[in-house]
Amino acid sequence: MDTDLGAGFIALDGVEKVFDVRKKTGFLKRERRQVRAVDGISFTVARGEMVGYIGPNGAGKSTTIKMLTGILTPSGGRLRVAGIDPARERTRLAHRIGVVFGQRTTLWWDLPLIDSYRLMHRMYRIPDARYRENLDRCVELLQLGELLDVPVRQLSLGQRMRGDIAAALLHDPDVLYLDEPTIGLDVVSKAKVREFLRELNAERGTTVLLTTHDLQDIEQLCSRVMVIDHGRLMYDGPLAGLHEAGESERTLVVDLERELPPIEAPAPARVVRVEGPRQWLAFPATESAAGLVAAVAARYPLVDLSVREPDIEAVIAKIYAERTSA
Ligand SMILES: Nc1ncnc2c1ncn2[C@@H]1O[C@H](COP(=O)(O)OP(=O)(O)OP(=O)(O)O)[C@@H](O)[C@H]1O
Numbered sequence: 001m002d003t004d005l006g007a008g009f010i011a012l013d014g015v016e017k018v019f020d021v022r023k024k025t026g027f028l029k030r031e032r033r034q035v036r037a038v039d040g041i042s043f044t045v046a047r048g049e050m051v052g053y054i055g056p057n058g059a060g061k062s063t064t065i066k067m068l069t070g071i072l073t074p075s076g077g078r079l080r081v082a083g084i085d086p087a088r089e090r091t092r093l094a095h096r097i098g099v100v101f102g103q104r105t106t107l108w109w110d111l112p113l114i115d116s117y118r119l120m121h122r123m124y125r126i127p128d129a130r131y132r133e134n135l136d137r138c139v140e141l142l143q144l145g146e147l148l149d150v151p152v153r154q155l156s157l158g159q160r161m162r163g164d165i166a167a168a169l170l171h172d173p174d175v176l177y178l179d180e181p182t183i184g185l186d187v188v189s190k191a192k193v194r195e196f197l198r199e200l201n202a203e204r205g206t207t208v209l210l211t212t213h214d215l216q217d218i219e220q221l222c223s224r225v226m227v228i229d230h231g232r233l234m235y236d237g238p239l240a241g242l243h244e245a246g247e248s249e250r251t252l253v254v255d256l257e258r259e260l261p262p263i264e265a266p267a268p269a270r271v272v273r274v275e276g277p278r279q280w281l282a283f284p285a286t287e288s289a290a291g292l293v294a295a296v297a298a299r300y301p302l303v304d305l306s307v308r309e310p311d312i313e314a315v316i317a318k319i320y321a322e323r324t325s326a
Contacts, residue, residue: 009207016041255305264299285309
């Protein structure tokens with residue numbers, strides 16, 4: 001199917017990326033191998049959409065993002081971001097996009113945060129008034145006020161991440177690529193980052209493509225999710241549909257007052273593990289936990305309980321197994 005590249009703000013049509021890998025197999029002997037990191041991907045993202053782009057390790061997510069920023073040139077297919085061919089006009093595109101890689105920083109390690117921002121102000125030739133306005137807004141919403149004079153290496157991971165997100169937004173990009181923006185953050189920092197992204201999207205209409213292993217990032221931010229595996233698009237639709245496609249389950253972890261036989265839970269919930277007074281009950285991710293919690297609490301002496309979200313890798317693995325066996 002030929003995707004109309006004019007239709008989406010981000011548009012890919014049959015995009016491929018093949019890496020030539022040379023592996024040493026002996027003295028003076030090398031084997032050449034090709035890795036199809038992205039294997040014919042087509043999708044469009046409308047302006048202002050917030051989309052999750054997920055998949056297991058090595059699925060091809062980073063390679064896709066690198067092609068969308070112009071860092072890598074596709075081996076085949078066509079792509080456009082804001083009407084621009086990224087590989088051909090990387091510098092022009094740089095003024096339209098912001099990128100945050102959770103595991104790396106674009107900030108200068110030894111400089112106070114504000115100095116990195118001043119450097120970006122000049123690098124991107126951001127008009128003074130716009131720079132001021134964007135900086136003030138980010139400082140306020142991301143609570144960076146007290147951190148501006150602190151060298152980046154002294155910031156905590158959560159503070160550094162907020163600093164990085166601000167850096168990606170100083171030039172007012174139309175598109176923001178986020179690669180694992182909440183990785184390693186504590187619950188409070190995660191909430192702050194998510195809240196900020198929601199506001200950014202609602203107020204500015206920034207288009208966001210989000211890569212994450214944290215299903216809650218997607219749940220709280222994205223109405224649409226794309227799943228990629230082995231360089232191919234396996235699923236494109238709402239998150240709820242992903243749960244159904246993968247028939248995923250959540251887990252209710254129950255701490256009882258004492259060791260007891262497995263809890264008799266209302267079907268389809270069932271006990272999947274017992275360890276002393278702690279029991280694990282699996283139930284469909286599409287159902288609310290409230291009914292199950294009430295049923296258990298009415299009959300058993302509880303000390304504590306918590307709900308665990310389905311493991312995203314497990315959901316994807318199930319989808320993949322179903323598609324390949326179909
Ligand atoms: N520069 C490169 N040279 C050779 N192979 C590469 C290169 N970059 C990526 N690959 C390979 O391409 C495949 C896809 O990698 P990619 O980094 O895009 O996956 P990913 O979905 O981002 O994974 P992760 O979640 O681990 O970051 C992997 O098999 C990887 O080893």
